[in-house]
Amino acid sequence: MDIPYDHNPIEHFQKWFYEVDKIDSENETNAMFLSTMGLDGFPKSRIVLLKRFTWEGFMFFSNYNSEKGKAIANDNKVSLLFxxxxxxxxxxxxGRAEKLPRNMSEGYFESRPEGSKLSAWVSDQSEIINSRNVLEERLKKYEIQFQNKEIPKPDHWGGYIVKPFCLEFTKQNLRTGITCIVRYKIKVDHSWRKEIKYRKEV
Incomplete structure (x- = not known):
């Protein structure tokens, strides 16, 4: 159950991600739980979609005015769970979540379907809306405003990159009931220290 990637958690992630995507294509392999510390002092989790990952980190996109956006602005220490x-x-x-450069957010925004682009303009998640009619009226407004035009990215919408300092990989062997946990922690020189432990499921 050990792994061949002694000092490279991103390569380990890539290997697992594509293996799981291949054998379990019916489910969203890129769905992940994002946990933040809320402004009220309580941790909160929600599912977001991983859109890209690089050697630097893991990227997702959101409304900056949302509850999670405000939580990240207040305390950017977060966790992701696949x-x-x-x-x-x-x-x-x-890891720590940081806003992506504007040009990267704009590049991804341009690749989205028109309906998704309009939704980014319609939704201001910082306010409570008591009627869906309000959203429908906003949608009509922006459909008219951007008719036959390129829809630009709104300022309140964009991407984040989570730059990791610890990654923990867990895999259970159904035959033996033994779980292998491989943990990587970043060192001062930006290399990774690897720890392996095993536990027996009761």
Whole structure:
């Protein structure tokens, strides 16, 4: 159950991600739990979609005015959790979330369908709306405003990159009931220290 990537957690992530995507294509492999510390002092988790990952970190996109956006602005320490039940694998990532450069957010925004672009303009998640009619009226407004035009990215919408300092890979062997946990922690020189431990499920 050990792994061949002694000092490279991103390569380890890439290997698992594509393996799971291949064997469990019916589920969203890129769905992850994003946990933040809320402004009220309580941790909160929600599912977001991983859109890209690089050697630097893991990227997702959101409304900056949302509850999670405000939480990140207040405390950018976050966790990501991939829970791939069918393959008995789990990846926990601890890191700091930073806004992506505007040009990267704009590049991704341009690739989105028109309906998704309009939704980004319609939705201001910092306010409570008591009627769906309000949203429908806003949608009509922006449909007219951007008719036959390129829809620009609104300022309140964009991407984040989570730069990890700890990644933990967990895999259970169904035959033996033994779970292998591989943890990587970043060192001062930006290399990774690897720890492996095993536990027996009761």
């Amino acid at each position: 829970n791939w039940v069918n393959s008995k694998r789990q990846i926990l990532i601890l």
